[in-house]
Amino acid sequence: MTITEHEARVAPEPIDTESTADTVDDAAVDAFGERMFASILGAVETMAVHVGGRLGWYDALSGGAALAAPELAARTDTDARYAREWLEQQASVGILTVDDPAAPADERRYSLPAHAEPVLTDRRNLAYIAPLARMFAAASQAMPGILDAYRTGGGVSWQQFGADARESQAEGNRPWFDAMPAVLADVPHVHEALSRPDARIADVGMGLGWSSIALASAYPQLRVEGFDVDTASVVAAGENAREAGVADRVRFQATDAAELAEHGPFDAIFAFECIHDLPHPVEVLRAMRDAVRPGGSVVIMDEAVADAFAPNAGDLDRLMYGFSLFVCLPDGRSHGSSAATGTVMRPDTLRGYAREAGWSDVRVIVPEFGFWRFYELI
The missing domain is CATH 3.40.50.150 (Vaccinia Virus protein VP39)
Structure with a gap:
């Protein structure tokens, strides 16, 4: 028996990809894909919460402060351009509020809602879970x-x-x-x-x-x-x-x-x-x-x-x-x-x-x- 004949005998059966695809529930695929996408978005938010906590940005925004990116950067000794990107991201996911979204980028003023402070800044509150992001x-x-x-x-x-x-x-x-x-x-x-x-x-x-x-x-x-x-x-x-x-x-x-x-x-x-x-x-x-x-x-x-x-x-x-x-x-x-x-x-x-x-x-x-x-x- 030649090597070619041997390979032919032991080769696996070809996979019928069309038949396999027919058995997959497209709706289930879409739903699972959406779930994974939501998880990835959650991971992004977790990383951003960590950044805001470690750089003192949430603390600076607590107590009703409404700050533009240059002001936030000045208060926390950080970079204004990075601060602006973070502020926009936080507003885009609904964590921060913004006074005038149509204002020039460095003039938009952002605030931390009162309901978010116990979770993100109040270190003696039982609702405080920001450290989970840091872990x-x-x-x-x-x-x-x-x-x-x-x-x-x-x-x-x-x-x-x-x-x-x-x-x-x-x-x-x-x-x-x-x-x-x-x-x-x-x-x-x-x-x-x-x-x-x-x-x-x-x-x-x-x-x-x-x-x-x-x-x-x-x-x-x-x-x-x-x-x-x-x-x-x-x-x-x-x-x-x-x-x-x-x-x-x-x-x-x-x-x-x-x-x-x-x-x-x-x-x-x-x-x-x-x-x-x-x-x-x-x-x-x-x-x-x-x-x-x-x-x-x-x-x-x-x-x-x-x-x-x-x-x-x-x-x-x-x-x-x-x-x-x-x-x-x-x-x-x-x-x-x-x-x-x-x-x-x-x-x-x-x-x-x-x-x-x-x-x-x-x-x-x-x-x-x-x-x-x-x-x-x-």
């Missing part, structure tokens, strides 16, 4: 490393994501941490532990320290020990505590939470939105069990994702998969032998980690708190 911008800067990790099974560490990721997470969480003590006050045994004279608690993975500061501010006798492996976060958290006037009762250290038992015992231990990031969560949960006093509480705040995976998920799961794809999973896998949990940590996943660490079970004590829920290990 995904940080991920885009790390994209070459993320792609390499996807090919090799490696990771991209929190340190590699840089200040944008660290600061955006802290800014986005801060309003919720400010509100958190009032929520925990409705959980009697947790409130009792925090109210105990000279109570001492641990805040695992405290980041820039806003969770520790919020608890110390709400409970004047409370002493808080914060633990984080990111040195830059520890330094910034210390400065935040000093500015908040609680540095005499709040202390931060760059320590692996797996060593928590060496620093105990604690009346209560908290881990706010970090267990899913940990490369070795079982070790940390075991250390928590060894570090808490008998009868003390161990409380985990993590993402309030659905109990189980399902196609066509809700918005919260969709957002958390975004964080997982581009931040949390690459960070988790930047450490050896990582559990690789990812942001979408289902309740049964946490329950499995807890039982492996020697706990009996996990119960939900606050089912919904913004993007999160509170669990207690028992």
Whole structure:
């Protein structure tokens, strides 16, 4: 048999493109194309929101200010031509309003509507979500490393994501941490532990320290020990505590939470939105069990994702998969032998980690708190 004959025998059947095309629903193609186009437009808006936040343009436009491009540039020490393009883009998508669209380009005056200020500029408001744009911008800067990790099974560490990721997470969480003590006050045994004279608690993975500061501010006798492996976060958290006037009762250290038992015992231990990031969560949960006093509480705040995976998920799961794809999973896998949990940590996943660490079970004590829920290990 000749090579040509062999090729003829093993060659795949030709694809009938006309027949395949006949089976495709043109309306479905158009609808899916429109969905993808809308997603791309959303990505453009996200990048533009990041620019406006980082350059101080939204802040300059807040409070009813109506500014033309040269004025905005002068107030923020930025370039007027870029400012003009951004202002036009923001008005074109309906974020900003413009007084006289027909005026010459550099004379048009733009304003930030009052309803947009809590979302884009009010850093203590629960509606403030502008930092989400900054987080995904940080991920885009790390994209070459993320792609390499996807090919090799490696990771991209929190340190590699840089200040944008660290600061955006802290800014986005801060309003919720400010509100958190009032929520925990409705959980009697947790409130009792925090109210105990000279109570001492641990805040695992405290980041820039806003969770520790919020608890110390709400409970004047409370002493808080914060633990984080990111040195830059520890330094910034210390400065935040000093500015908040609680540095005499709040202390931060760059320590692996797996060593928590060496620093105990604690009346209560908290881990706010970090267990899913940990490369070795079982070790940390075991250390928590060894570090808490008998009868003390161990409380985990993590993402309030659905109990189980399902196609066509809700918005919260969709957002958390975004964080997982581009931040949390690459960070988790930047450490050896990582559990690789990812942001979408289902309740049964946490329950499995807890039982492996020697706990009996996990119960939900606050089912919904913004993007999160509170669990207690028992």
